[in-house]
Amino acid sequence: MSCTLCGLPTPDRPVTAADVDGEYCCRGCLEVARSTDAPADADAEAAADALDRGADPDDADGETAFLSVSGMHCATCEAFVESRATSHDGVLAASASYPTESVKLTYDPSVVDRDGLTDTVDGLGYSAGEREVGERDDDVAVGRLLVGGFFGMMTMLWYVLFLYPVYLGVSPENLLVDLSGSAGAYLFGNVWLMATVVLGYTGYPLFRGAFVSVRAGRPNMDLLVGVAAAAAYAYSTVVVLGGGTDVYYDVAVVIVLAVTVGDYYEDRVKRGATTRLADLTADRVDDAVRRTADGTETVSVDDLDAGDEVVVASGDRVPVDGVVAEGTAVVDESLVTGESRPVRRSAGDDAVGGSVLREGRLVVRVGEDAASTLDRVVRALWDVQSTRPGAQRLADRVAAVFVPLVVVLASAATAWHLFAGAAPDAALLVGLSVLVVSCPCALGLATPLAVARGVREALDDGVVVTDASAFEAAPDADVVAFDKTGTLTTGEMRVRDWRGDDRVPPLAAAVEQYADHPVAAAIADDADAADVDVVEFERVPGDGVTARVADGDRERTVLAGRAALFDARDWTVPEEFAARAEAAREAGDVPVLVGWDGRAEGVVVAGDEPRAEWRDVVTALSEDRRVVVLTGDDRAAAATFRDHPGVDEVFAGVPPEGKTEVVRRLARDETVAMVGDGVNDAPALAAADLGVALDHTALAADAADAVVTTDDLGAVPRAFDLLRATNGRITQNLGWAFLYNAVAVPLAVAGVLNPLFAAAAMATSSLLVVGNSTRSLLGDDRDGDADARDAGRVEVHSGEVVDA
Numbered sequence: 001m002s003c004t005l006c007g008l009p010t011p012d013r014p015v016t017a018a019d020v021d022g023e024y025c026c027r028g029c030l031e032v033a034r035s036t037d038a039p040a041d042a043d044a045e046a047a048a049d050a051l052d053r054g055a056d057p058d059d060a061d062g063e064t065a066f067l068s069v070s071g072m073h074c075a076t077c078e079a080f081v082e083s084r085a086t087s088h089d090g091v092l093a094a095s096a097s098y099p100t101e102s103v104k105l106t107y108d109p110s111v112v113d114r115d116g117l118t119d120t121v122d123g124l125g126y127s128a129g130e131r132e133v134g135e136r137d138d139d140v141a142v143g144r145l146l147v148g149g150f151f152g153m154m155t156m157l158w159y160v161l162f163l164y165p166v167y168l169g170v171s172p173e174n175l176l177v178d179l180s181g182s183a184g185a186y187l188f189g190n191v192w193l194m195a196t197v198v199l200g201y202t203g204y205p206l207f208r209g210a211f212v213s214v215r216a217g218r219p220n221m222d223l224l225v226g227v228a229a230a231a232a233y234a235y236s237t238v239v240v241l242g243g244g245t246d247v248y249y250d251v252a253v254v255i256v257l258a259v260t261v262g263d264y265y266e267d268r269v270k271r272g273a274t275t276r277l278a279d280l281t282a283d284r285v286d287d288a289v290r291r292t293a294d295g296t297e298t299v300s301v302d303d304l305d306a307g308d309e310v311v312v313a314s315g316d317r318v319p320v321d322g323v324v325a326e327g328t329a330v331v332d333e334s335l336v337t338g339e340s341r342p343v344r345r346s347a348g349d350d351a352v353g354g355s356v357l358r359e360g361r362l363v364v365r366v367g368e369d370a371a372s373t374l375d376r377v378v379r380a381l382w383d384v385q386s387t388r389p390g391a392q393r394l395a396d397r398v399a400a401v402f403v404p405l406v407v408v409l410a411s412a413a414t415a416w417h418l419f420a421g422a423a424p425d426a427a428l429l430v431g432l433s434v435l436v437v438s439c440p441c442a443l444g445l446a447t448p449l450a451v452a453r454g455v456r457e458a459l460d461d462g463v464v465v466t467d468a469s470a471f472e473a474a475p476d477a478d479v480v481a482f483d484k485t486g487t488l489t490t491g492e493m494r495v496r497d498w499r500g501d502d503r504v505p506p507l508a509a510a511v512e513q514y515a516d517h518p519v520a521a522a523i524a525d526d527a528d529a530a531d532v533d534v535v536e537f538e539r540v541p542g543d544g545v546t547a548r549v550a551d552g553d554r555e556r557t558v559l560a561g562r563a564a565l566f567d568a569r570d571w572t573v574p575e576e577f578a579a580r581a582e583a584a585r586e587a588g589d590v591p592v593l594v595g596w597d598g599r600a601e602g603v604v605v606a607g608d609e610p611r612a613e614w615r616d617v618v619t620a621l622s623e624d625r626r627v628v629v630l631t632g633d634d635r636a637a638a639a640t641f642r643d644h645p646g647v648d649e650v651f652a653g654v655p656p657e658g659k660t661e662v663v664r665r666l667a668r669d670e671t672v673a674m675v676g677d678g679v680n681d682a683p684a685l686a687a688a689d690l691g692v693a694l695d696h697t698a699l700a701a702d703a704a705d706a707v708v709t710t711d712d713l714g715a716v717p718r719a720f721d722l723l724r725a726t727n728g729r730i731t732q733n734l735g736w737a738f739l740y741n742a743v744a745v746p747l748a749v750a751g752v753l754n755p756l757f758a759a760a761a762m763a764t765s766s767l768l769v770v771g772n773s774t775r776s777l778l779g780d781d782r783d784g785d786a787d788a789r790d791a792g793r794v795e796v797h798s799g800e801v802v803d804a
Contacts (some may be wrong), residue, residue: 211226225255228436228438251436286300307366312363320353329346330344429755433753433758457722466704471727473690479627486676488611490610493608499577507532509526514534523592545560563593566595577600630659632656656683733773744758
């Protein structure tokens with residue numbers, strides 16, 4: 001049986017409740033189901049689909065592949081890539097993602113093999129390949145800008161020196177070049193050639209985007225840019241061939257360069273959201289040591305079958321899910337489960353694929369599906385992120401109406417002026433003026449320039465925005481879900497307190513320095529053990545350590561660990577220390593009894609320390625939204641956070657698959673922001689409307705829309721403020737761009753504006769948008785925060801200044 005919530009296997013006696021439908025793997029999943037109050041059957045199916053390799057309800061017999069796709073220029077490319085892929089035999093379904101530059105293909109391997117899938121996407125400027133780790137080379141984009149900038153400046157130089165003076169009334173006789181002679185032909189030939197380079201090379205992505213939008217039946221801004229630039233270029237070429245001098249190559253060049261620069265800024269932001277699974281390569285296990293009748297052999301994980309037994313030594317990673325057949329070990333499952341404390345595993349216990357043995361040795365019997373929980377987490381992340389909708393600018397969302405409307409207006413204006421008796425060339429100039437004046441340079445720059453400003457200011461605060469969609473999601477966030485371990489807490493074990501003899505700290509530090517365990521490391525770092533020499537040392541996996549030490553002029557045996565370590569040797573544990581250890585466990589901490597000479601002489605308590613600023617952060621964010629906390633730890637470890645008045649709900653004991661499902665359930669009726677760190681949080685970060693990661697693992701950062709790089713939780717409220725302010729700036733820019741069009745287009749239709757003045761109006765509109773985008777987003781508040789940082793202190797959202 002599988003868990004109704006997260007799809008993981010349930011124990012022999014599933015966790016159930018009379019008031020909740022379904023069967024669950026743990027109490028955490030049951031509490032999530034009770035709190036979110038959603039239909040059980042539907043959730044079980046959705047969770048299983050998200051976590052099953054290649055699962056697609058409509059194409060259950062197909063296999064799944066993920067490919068990277070270069071050349072995706074806009075959200076319209078998604079529809080075109082999907083239609084192009086599914087038009088090939090053997091491709092059953094396709095889902096493209098513009099932000100991650102990838103496509104998920106479900107295919108029939110009997111018709112098309114894995115290596116042939118790239119051919120289903122390649123063509124028309126798109127190139128598919130295997131998803132790889134590394135940065136995409138942007139030399140081509142930079143080259144297009146440099147070439148376009150150079151030839152664009154040369155084009156404008158001819159205009160400034162010779163053509164603009166004529167247009168402004170300067171007599172051709174006063175110029176060095178006779179525009180009507182051979183010198184004029186040479187001049188216009190140069191202008192034509194340089195404009196052709198700008199449009200043909202720099203403008204190629206724009207024209208391809210326009211073509212794709214027509215093929216996909218989804219008009220976008222590229223179509224309007226392409227039509228306006230091509231119309232100005234074609235009209236000017238016809239005029240030159242006819243011996244005229246009123247040409248508008250400058251308009252075509254300005255249109256292409258302005259929008260290309262804006263798109264380049266946007267692409268730089270968007271590229272940060274591309275999935276780069278560097279941690280996947282490092283953390284997944286490729287090989288396993290399988291036990292055989294003759295000994296052991298090293299085999300590929302893919303060759304393991306259910307029932308095989310694999311040997312896992314100390315320091316190794318468990319290759320697949322299974323059950324411990326032999327041995328006892330201390331296992332760190334934090335990478336996969338989010339549980340901060342290492343756990344003891346022995347015969348009969350479940351072994352989690354992807355976890356690391358800190359002490360001991362295990363023989364693990366492979367489970368039924370021979371899969372790793374870490375692989376399961378990674379597949380869930382790929383599925384969620386690759387199938388989420390492409391990041392689409394607000395301007396693109398209105399383009400479906402705006403672009404056809406402008407083309408119709410330009411055609412209607414030309415026809416109306418012809419009907420009114422105007423000369424054909426004059427009527428064509430009216431239509432061209434309408435296209436040029438409505439060309440969305442300001443509209444195209446409105447979003448990327450505001451986004452670029454927001455990204456720069458966020459970087460100043462230690463926040464990297466990796467997906468421009470964060471600017472739209474942040475202002476609408478109704479719920480902020482925090483992961484506990486590593487987010488609200490430091491994620492590192494530290495000694496909280498100790499009780500007993502004064503020699504407890506140094507003796508404990510002396511013996512624990514040789515143990516490979518996070519709690520042991522915390523104890524060893526907390527005290528000075530320079531005067532203690534360890535003569536003999538022995539690990540007792542799962543229970544602690546024992547050592548023979550020279551303490552001054554005495555030699556003694558020292559034990560440090562669980563009560564079971566003392567009981568096994570018939571050592572006495574005074575009630576005072578036993579009670580303190582029990583209280584520590586109930587509070588979610590880890591107690592370590594320390595003793596010598598046959599009895600426990602003290603107890604050291606270690607725990608995952610809450611961040612100093614967490615209370616202020618939660619208070620700030622809870623002012624206008626709900627705050628919930630998700631954790632893989634038990635309820636006792638989450639009690640501190642449950643008591644905060646700003647926390648509306650705490651979900652404890654929730655596995656990583658359960659965290660993703662909590663986010664999905666909350667997102668049904670509300671906009672959800674998820675704040676987390678480790679690999680186990682990555683699918684939940686990707687599933688949220690807005691994912692914010694503290695930069696502890698690259699996988700979590702790849703899944704998030706914003707990454708806090710300073711390890712300062714206080715940057716999260718500031719990030720929300722910046723994202724909201726950036727969205728407001730985008731709205732201002734778009735408002736001005738649409739207002740400009742509402743005024744300028746009617747003037748062009750009436751014939752009041754010629755293409756030159758239309759281009760000037762368009763440039764002025766663009767400059768206003770650029771100027772508005774360069775203003776500081778948060779005004780004077782930024783200066784105050786900068787002063788606080790310069791002084792070595794950080795001002796958190798509530799106004800309280802704490803040590804950095």
